[in-house]
Amino acid sequence: xxxxxxxxxxxxxxxxxxxxxxxxxxxxxxxxxxxxxxxxxxxxxxxxxxxxxxxxxxxxxxxxxxxxxxxxxxxxxxxxxxxxxxxxxxxxxxxxxxxxxxxxxxxxxxxxxxxxxxxxxxxxxxxxxxxxxxxxxxxxxxxxxxxxxxxxxxxxxxxxxxxxxxxxxxxxxxxxxxxxxxxxxxxxxxxxxxxxxxxxxxxxxxxxxxxxxxxxxxxxxxxxxxxxxxxxxxxxxxxxxxxxxxxxxxxxxxxxxxxxxxxxxxxxxxxxxxxxxxxxxxxxxxxxxxxxxxxxxxxxxxxxxxxxxxxxxxxxxxxxxxxxxxxxxxxxxxxxxxxxxxxxxxxxxxxxxxxxxxxxxxxxxxxxxxxxxxxxxxxxxxxxxxxxxxxxxxxxxxxxxxxxxxxxxxxxxxxxxxxxxxxxxxxxxxxxxxxxxxxxxxxxxxxxxxxxxxxxxxxxxxxxxxxxxxxxxxxxxxxxxxxxxxxxxxxxxxxxxxxxx
Amino acid sequence: xxxxxxxxxxxxxxxxxxxxxxxxxxxxxxxxxxxxxxxxxxxxxxxxxxxxxxxxxxxxxxxxxxxxxxxxxxxxxxxxxxxxxxxxxxxxxxxxxxxxxx
Numbered sequence: 001x002x003x004x005x006x007x008x009x010x011x012x013x014x015x016x017x018x019x020x021x022x023x024x025x026x027x028x029x030x031x032x033x034x035x036x037x038x039x040x041x042x043x044x045x046x047x048x049x050x051x052x053x054x055x056x057x058x059x060x061x062x063x064x065x066x067x068x069x070x071x072x073x074x075x076x077x078x079x080x081x082x083x084x085x086x087x088x089x090x091x092x093x094x095x096x097x098x099x100x101x102x103x104x105x106x107x108x109x110x111x112x113x114x115x116x117x118x119x120x121x122x123x124x125x126x127x128x129x130x131x132x133x134x135x136x137x138x139x140x141x142x143x144x145x146x147x148x149x150x151x152x153x154x155x156x157x158x159x160x161x162x163x164x165x166x167x168x169x170x171x172x173x174x175x176x177x178x179x180x181x182x183x184x185x186x187x188x189x190x191x192x193x194x195x196x197x198x199x200x201x202x203x204x205x206x207x208x209x210x211x212x213x214x215x216x217x218x219x220x221x222x223x224x225x226x227x228x229x230x231x232x233x234x235x236x237x238x239x240x241x242x243x244x245x246x247x248x249x250x251x252x253x254x255x256x257x258x259x260x261x262x263x264x265x266x267x268x269x270x271x272x273x274x275x276x277x278x279x280x281x282x283x284x285x286x287x288x289x290x291x292x293x294x295x296x297x298x299x300x301x302x303x304x305x306x307x308x309x310x311x312x313x314x315x316x317x318x319x320x321x322x323x324x325x326x327x328x329x330x331x332x333x334x335x336x337x338x339x340x341x342x343x344x345x346x347x348x349x350x351x352x353x354x355x356x357x358x359x360x361x362x363x364x365x366x367x368x369x370x371x372x373x374x375x376x377x378x379x380x381x382x383x384x385x386x387x388x389x390x391x392x393x394x395x396x397x398x399x400x401x402x403x404x405x406x407x408x409x410x411x412x413x414x415x416x417x418x419x420x421x422x423x424x425x426x427x428x429x430x431x432x433x434x435x436x437x438x439x440x441x442x443x444x445x446x447x448x449x450x451x452x453x454x455x456x457x458x459x460x461x462x463x464x465x466x467x468x469x470x471x472x473x474x475x476x477x478x479x480x481x482x483x484x485x486x487x488x489x490x491x492x493x494x495x496x497x498x499x500x501x
Numbered sequence: 502x503x504x505x506x507x508x509x510x511x512x513x514x515x516x517x518x519x520x521x522x523x524x525x526x527x528x529x530x531x532x533x534x535x536x537x538x539x540x541x542x543x544x545x546x547x548x549x550x551x552x553x554x555x556x557x558x559x560x561x562x563x564x565x566x567x568x569x570x571x572x573x574x575x576x577x578x579x580x581x582x583x584x585x586x587x588x589x590x591x592x593x594x595x596x597x598x599x600x601x602x603x
Contacts, residue, residue, distance in 0.1 A: 395576075395579050396576060396581050399594060399597070399601070402568065402586050404595070406587075428592055
């Protein structure tokens with residue numbers, strides 16, 4: 001009895017072929033083991049406890065592995081019994097065991113399914129149609145064209161439904177004509193990512209646009225510790241939170257794309273000396289921006305959403321020079337500042353900050369709304385119209401606007417190529433172009449009711465003075481300082497979304 | 502038929518023969534239909550109160566009529582919910598909106 005292996009029989013035995021040549025101790029041991037198993041009180045199957053039964057030293061357990069640990073085995077006296085494998089399928093080491101066993105072991109289900117293992121795929125998948133599913137998957141991987149092209153027929157006007165669009169295999173764009181500047185810029189960004197450098201200098205590269213995929217990886221930038229020798233004090237340790245800075249000065253950028261505005265942790269942005277004519281409204285996403293330099297561009301107005309940043313973290317705001325119109329030369333509908341005085345104030349009085357003594361008042365630090373320009377109402381195509389009495393303020397969007405809002409939300413819109421556009425009706429082409437621009441800007445939102453819109457219906461300019469933020473450190477206005485209001489343009493989604501009078 | 506010009510309801514007929522009877526004020530959201538039904542114009546549509554919209558199919562015209570009523574309902578409200586436009590119809594509705602000037 002001492003020779004017996006105390007634990008349950010090795011499972012692998014089941015998979016062994018019966019025609020196995022060569023004697024092995026395992027098959028001969030197994031039957032006698034089963035005999036003793038029936039006698040053992042450990043295996044009372046009718047009432048199996050959840051935990052192991054108590055073990056007493058007085059118990060007569062002939063097959064206790066612990067006690068027989070050093071007991072002699074059949075192989076020879078004085079040799080330790082060695083075990084191999086897991087506790088449930090434990091097996092005494094067979095001295096005659098050969099590596100040839102390995103081949104047979106392969107028939108055992110390892111639990112790992114690989115695409116190349118067809119026979120295993122059939123047995124391991126639980127459901128009935130499992131193998132078919134696997135084959136379908138394999139086919140679709142091998143032959144994506146077999147799934148059918150994007151259904152865009154010229155004969156019908158029907159737009160692709162989302163379901164159809166999803167079944168389209170996503171093509172991988174490989175741009176062979178990537179410009180030299182983009183390649184250099186990408187190398188700089190990659191270098192920064194690798195070194196954990198949080199200051200990205202893309203200046204003087206003659207960039208005309210920010211290519212796709214250039215700035216998006218910076219979201220995952222990890223800063224590396226810069227300590228080279230053991231510091232003498234705790235102050236020598238620096239924060240590993242990246243202080244993300246992007247410098248794009250002296251390029252030929254005409255627009256900034258949408259990727260830049262997805263970097264929510266961006267702290268410093270400089271686009272000095274570029275050819276920007278407008279800033280997109282989604283600059284509001286850069287809520288942790290502290291320094292913004294937009295000097296030496298071709299900006300004639302600023303997005304109204306930028307004011308939200310001025311109320312937040314933004315402290316350094318370099319604006320001049322830019323060809324902003326002067327408030328003295330434009331038509332102003334309502335003066336918001338300095339109107340407390342009697343009569344019609346002169347423009348010099350309006351543009352003068354309150355005189356104060358001692359501590360600067362709280363409004364010396366904030367942006368001040370100076371005036372509101374007249375409202376331009378736009379028709380459904382975005383052309384300015386004269387407001388007539390028949391067109392009352394109506395919050396309900398037009399049918400065109402409703403359809404456009406559905407259109408811009410359709411997937412796959414960005415992947416329509418120029419050739420495919422030729423198949424569309426001529427009316428739809430500019431609308432699709434607009435929808436693509438809408439996507440590139442990250443959507444437009446009404447500045448009054450905050451709803452998404454595609455076609456603005458009203459536009460006006462608000463004049464705000466931001467002198468505390470301009471040029472270097474944030475400082476309060478001095479007493480009686482002349483205000484230099486800047487034009488911020490706002491858009492509304494309907495003729496009812498206009499400034500409150 | 503002359504009394505139809507003062508009727509509160511008009512009939513819109515699609516290219517495949519579907520007829521939609523809709524209140525005049527709702528239909529006049531569309532600039533094109535408003536001009537068609539203008540009594541001063543002496544168009545046959547104005548006299549009969551029946552507009553044949555040859556460019557619109559029944560499916561599209563149904564959605565257009567739904568929009569007319571949606572616009573009528575939400576005219577004076579703020580915070581208007583968007584009407585549901587099925588994606589497969591939106592290009593056709595864009596063409597219809599262009600034609601109907603709405």
